[in-house]
Amino acid sequence: MFCNENNFQSPSPSSSPKAKRFKMDSGDAIRTAGNLKSNDDEPNVADLEGEPEDSNVSTEQPPAVELQLLPPIKYEYLDHTADVQIHAWGENLGEAFEQCAMGMFAYITDMDRVDNFGSEQIEATGHDMLSLLYGFLDEWLFLFNAEPYFVARKINITSFDRDNFKISAVGYGETFDLRKHTQGTEVKAITYSNMQFHEKDNYAEVFVIIDI
Amino acid sequence: MVVRSYNDELQYLEKLSENSWRIKKGFQPNMNVEGIFYVNKQLEKLMFDELRNACRPGAVGGFLPGMKQIANVAALPGIVGRSVGLPDVHSGYGFAIGNMAAFDYDDPLSVVSPGGVGFDINCGVRLLRTNLFAKDVIPVKEELAQSLFDHIPVGVGSKGIIPMTAKDLEEALEMGMDWSLREGYIWAEDKEHCEEYGRMLQADPSKVSSRAKKRGLPQLGTLGAGNHYAEIQVVSEIYDVWAARKMGIEEKGQVCVMIHSGSRGFGHQVATDALLAMEKAMKRDNIETNDRQLACARIKSQEGQDYLKAMAAAANFAWVNRSSMTFLSRQAFSKQFNMSPDDLDMHVIYDVSHNIAKIEQHIVDGKQKTLLVHRKGSTRAFPPHHPLIPVDYQLTGQPVLIGGTMGTCSYVLTGTEQGMQETFGSTCHGAGRALSRAKSRRNLDFKDVLSKLQQQGISIRVASPKLVMEEAPESYKNVTDVVDTCHAAGISKKCIQLKPIAVIKG
Numbered sequence: 010m011f012c013n014e015n016n017f018q019s020p021s022p023s024s025s026p027k028a029k030r031f032k033m034d035s036g037d038a039i040r041t042a043g044n045l046k047s048n049d050d051e052p053n054v055a056d057l058e059g060e061p062e063d064s065n066v067s068t069e070q071p072p073a074v075e076l077q078l079l080p081p082i083k084y085e086y087l088d089h090t091a092d093v094q095i096h097a098w099g100e101n102l103g104e105a106f107e108q109c110a111m112g113m114f115a116y117i118t119d120m121d122r123v124d125n126f127g128s129e130q131i132e133a134t135g136h137d138m139l140s141l142l143y144g145f146l147d148e149w150l151f152l153f154n155a156e157p158y159f160v161a162r163k164i165n166i167t168s169f170d171r172d173n174f175k176i177s178a179v180g181y182g183e184t185f186d187l188r189k190h191t192q193g194t195e196v197k198a199i200t201y202s203n204m205q206f207h208e209k210d211n212y213a214e215v216f217v218i219i220d221i
Numbered sequence: 222m223v224v225r226s227y228n229d230e231l232q233y234l235e236k237l238s239e240n241s242w243r244i245k246k247g248f249q250p251n252m253n254v255e256g257i258f259y260v261n262k263q264l265e266k267l268m269f270d271e272l273r274n275a276c277r278p279g280a281v282g283g284f285l286p287g288m289k290q291i292a293n294v295a296a297l298p299g300i301v302g303r304s305v306g307l308p309d310v311h312s313g314y315g316f317a318i319g320n321m322a323a324f325d326y327d328d329p330l331s332v333v334s335p336g337g338v339g340f341d342i343n344c345g346v347r348l349l350r351t352n353l354f355a356k357d358v359i360p361v362k363e364e365l366a367q368s369l370f371d372h373i374p375v376g377v378g379s380k381g382i383i384p385m386t387a388k389d390l391e392e393a394l395e396m397g398m399d400w401s402l403r404e405g406y407i408w409a410e411d412k413e414h415c416e417e418y419g420r421m422l423q424a425d426p427s428k429v430s431s432r433a434k435k436r437g438l439p440q441l442g443t444l445g446a447g448n449h450y451a452e453i454q455v456v457s458e459i460y461d462v463w464a465a466r467k468m469g470i471e472e473k474g475q476v477c478v479m480i481h482s483g484s485r486g487f488g489h490q491v492a493t494d495a496l497l498a499m500e501k502a503m504k505r506d507n508i509e510t511n512d513r514q515l516a517c518a519r520i521k522s523q524e525g526q527d528y529l530k531a532m533a534a535a536a537n538f539a540w541v542n543r544s545s546m547t548f549l550s551r552q553a554f555s556k557q558f559n560m561s562p563d564d565l566d567m568h569v570i571y572d573v574s575h576n577i578a579k580i581e582q583h584i585v586d587g588k589q590k591t592l593l594v595h596r597k598g599s600t601r602a603f604p605p606h607h608p609l610i611p612v613d614y615q616l617t618g619q620p621v622l623i624g625g626t627m628g629t630c631s632y633v634l635t636g637t638e639q640g641m642q643e644t645f646g647s648t649c650h651g652a653g654r655a656l657s658r659a660k661s662r663r664n665l666d667f668k669d670v671l672s673k674l675q676q677q678g679i680s681i682r683v684a685s686p687k688l689v690m691e692e693a694p695e696s697y698k699n700v701t702d703v704v705d706t707c708h709a710a711g712i713s714k715k716c717i718q719l720k721p722i723a724v725i726k727g
Contacts, residue, residue, distance in 0.1 A: 086658075086659045086662075087659060088657035088659050088660050089284050089312070089657050089658070089659070090271070090284075090287075090311045090312045090313075090654045090655075090656075090657050091311060091312065091313050091314075091318050091654050092313075092314065092658070093658055093659065094284065094659075117377055117378075118377070118378070136500075136501075139513070140497070140500065143497075144497075147493060151432060151436065151490075153378075154436045154440075154486045154489075154490075155432070155435035155436045155438075155439070155486070156435065158378065185378045187378055187379065190378070191685070192376035192377045192378060192379075192446070192684040192685040192727065193377060193685055193687060193688075194377065194446055194447060194658075194685065194687065194688055194691065194727075195376075195377040195445060195446035195447055195727060197340045197341055197447070197486075197489040198340040198489045198490075198492060198493050199493070200314040200315075200340075200514055201314070201315075201496070201512075201513040201514040201516070202284065202285070202313075202314030202315060202512065202513075202514040203283065203284050203285060203512075203514075204513070218284065218314055220314065220339075220340045220341075220489075221447050221658065
């Protein structure tokens with residue numbers, strides 16, 4: 010009754026707004042769409058993304074990409090007063106980086122509802138290991154925040170050039186859709202604040218504070 | 222970070238008065254000036270706990286306590302006066318949150334730091350008044366809360382509903398609220414009651430990356446998530462009847478709307494871009510800081526000037542954003558009560574920025590100086606007669622809007638002459654976190670939090686249930702302690718207290 014994923018009812022505001030040049034009726038349609046309701050009776054919606062309003066999640070095309078098994082979770086969220094500190098680890102630095110990015114996505118939305126209907130590739134560069142980690146996470150965050158609004162449930166680093174600080178990676182997931190996915194917490198940015206990486210034989214870990 | 226035992230650290234701290242502590246040089250390396258922070262007894266304990274937790278030599282992970290961050294800021298080149306921690310100060314990244322610092326604009330070595338503004342550039346609070354009273358609104362509270370929630374896009378991944386093209390965005394970045402006015406979303410009077418009149422003139426959209434514009438375009442006119450909110454509030458206390466009347470607040474029970482939001486993904490990306498550019502500039506100019514997140518550049522350098530122009534564009538974005546939501550709120554009220562927003566007297570009381578850097582004139586050691594004042598989680602609070610505050614508030618001092626947490630209360634303060642002298646006309650910005658987000662998630666149950674709010678008569682609409690725990694009043698410092706400390710320390714003066722009756726959140 011309190012959350013938009015639950016059964017709230019949406020009244021339909023009807024009177025038209027007063028201001029000039031304002032073309033649509035209200036935010037109502039977006040919210041009903043979030044509730045898997047049809048909004049055919051709201052013709053004047055300004056849809057910035059130009060998505061078809063009547064598309065339904067259940068009739069989505071079958072996945073074109075082979076289903077990816079979710080890797081084991083090797084990240085946790087540590088206490089930080091204002092923000093969130095992600096602690097991620099793995100057998101090598103590459104795995105710790107991958108886990109860190111997956112940990113970031115898992116804070117944004119519930120991973121159980123994300124399918125891998127598509128994939129996206131990123132390239133990140135830096136001038137040292139920490140700036141590389143920063144750039145790597147920032148690329149993923151950007152893919153979520155702008156076209157194609159992509160959420161990755163699994164991330165693979167395909168090449169990790171430690172000498173020139175370059176990473177190529179591919180993420181499997183899909184476009185974020187309010188009609189299907191839950192809204193977790195928004196990640197504003199990656200921070201350098203006390204960012205750390207540690208490497209030992211067969212073990213690596215990273216600490217990253219993300220701004221919430 | 223210098224790691225010493227807790228008792229050794231205490232040697233560097235000295236209690237100055239009932240409400241303030243001094244941080245001496247040497248607490249962190251290379252401090253150019255001293256630090257000061259304002260606390261009362263309860264807040265003091267939280268600050269010292271944070272320090273004690275960090276005093277674990279050899280530990281991996283962790284984060285810097287707020288006091289250390291205030292001291293790190295005191296080590297930046299060109300800082301004047303003191304590095305100031307306001308009563309809501311807590312650990313952030315780079316600067317503490319609730320930290321202000323001023324830099325001599327004419328000193329060629331002085332720096333500007335995106336960390337001193339924060340990622341959410343021009344995050345701020347706006348307060349609208351109405352001529353409605355609690356008795357008018359409470360019977361339709363649920364409908365009104367739902368209507369606001371339907372009108373304002375909230376939460377992670379939500380997109381704006383105000384039609385915008387890439388060209389519109391360029392114009393909005395340059396013009397700020399003048400754009401909103403031209404497009405018919407706001408009233409001309411709104412601008413008057415806004416810091417900088419809703420438009421920073423040095424804004425230059427060509428200094429903004431296309432990445433930032435891509436992130437910003439779909440998000441204009443959205444509330445966001447985290448601590449952002451829109452609330453319907455009722456005036457619960459008036460401390461200064463005369464100043465309140467100047468703001469159009471006549472008596473207890475009057476209904477207001479508070480909007481807390483910022484520059485969304487646009488500002489976040491501008492800050493990220495600047496951080497990366499400045500890292501390079503620091504190497505070139507041999508600038509050393511104690512913390513990598515304190516990346517900075519000389520004010521007069523290309524990077525410094527570019528950042529100030531891009532930051533101003535982000536500030537304009539934030540004003541347009543809050544203006545768009547002002548428009549949507551006015552529509553929601555207008556539909557509910559079947560009256561025009563004009564007839565409901567839905568004027569903007571004021572609009573403050575609490576994450577910003579501004580060029581201001583201040584008196585330092587008896588001389589007038591041009592300073593670049595960074596306020597991160599800190600609100601400008603100019604005294605009466607200051608030329609930069611609107612004519613309506615010339616005699617009262619600038620209204621300062623302090624957003625509380627959902628379920629507690631919010632305040633309107635006014636600026637004071639003492640604040641102008643001690644803290645460069647700055648005061649607190651909100652409650653400030655006490656519990657970490659992870660701890661809130663572990664310790665609180667969202668159903669408990671919701672039912673508690675319901676018992677208090679607060680309707681809530683929220684996009685993410687997890688956020689309810691993170692943003693629960695228990696996770697924050699007591700906003701009343703924070704405001705009382707500001708009042709007692711004389712850096713601003715209490716005017717109005719407001720209690721929420723409906724909360725809309727990401």
